Amino acid sequence: MNLIRNNPVAMYLQIADRLRVEIAEGTYEPSGRLPSESQIMARFNVSRVTVRLALEQLDKEELIERRKGKGTFVAGKQVRHQIDTLRSFHESLKVQGFNATMRIIDLTAIETPQAFVQLFGQKCALLERLHMVGDEPIALGRSLLPAFMSDLRREIAEQQPTYALLKDRAGVDITSAEIAIGARAAAPRITSLIAAADNAVLLVLERTSYFDNGACAERSEFFIRPERYKFVLGNRIPAR
The missing domain is CATH 1.10.10.10 (Winged helix-like DNA-binding domain superfamily/Winged helix DNA-binding domain)
Incomplete structure (x- = not known):
């Protein structure tokens, strides 16, 4: 024009x-x-x-x-995450057409935190990834995974969502997940990584997912900038 x-x-x-x-x-x-x-x-x-x-x-x-x-x-443009659908965080961005990418922050074998030893045993893998929309960081995902995931190639971990990585390595489908959503102030390291204000209150999604055989597949926390993210829960009226 x-x-x-x-x-x-x-x-x-x-x-x-x-x-x-x-x-x-x-x-x-x-x-x-x-x-x-x-x-x-x-x-x-x-x-x-x-x-x-x-x-x-x-x-x-x-x-x-x-x-x-x-x-x-x-105004009002937000990412929507359908929490009643079993879908990785990264996938929820991609299916909406966003230019979503991931950047590895950490991928290593660690001593399992005491609260999760029952899920993973004494050793587990830690995978931290920064989730981006375009060139804008939107969330930090921090996942505890079975120990056999610690030798993932970083370039693969930056391309595939968590559920796909787990299915490829374990050869078993993920069939269920427990999800909790809250809000809390995050540590300076986290706010710095996702370009949020110091002491910002972030949305926090906690997710524990299970393989078809009942074994724990992952325990994840996602620290999310709230101004562009919305969780959505769909309901259907039962047929009569």
């Missing part, structure tokens, strides 16, 4: 109008992220001041959310 430079309508309002239409048309789905100020400047050949006025106009209309250091997003 070319701006009409001698139009009585100010250029920032013309830009706001164009972005408003694109938001309504779903141009910025599925992530909801708008182009950066610099990209909008280049697109319309205008100054940063003009772009900021346009974004301020959309902000006043509550059409966008501007997050310092993160970018500009369609």
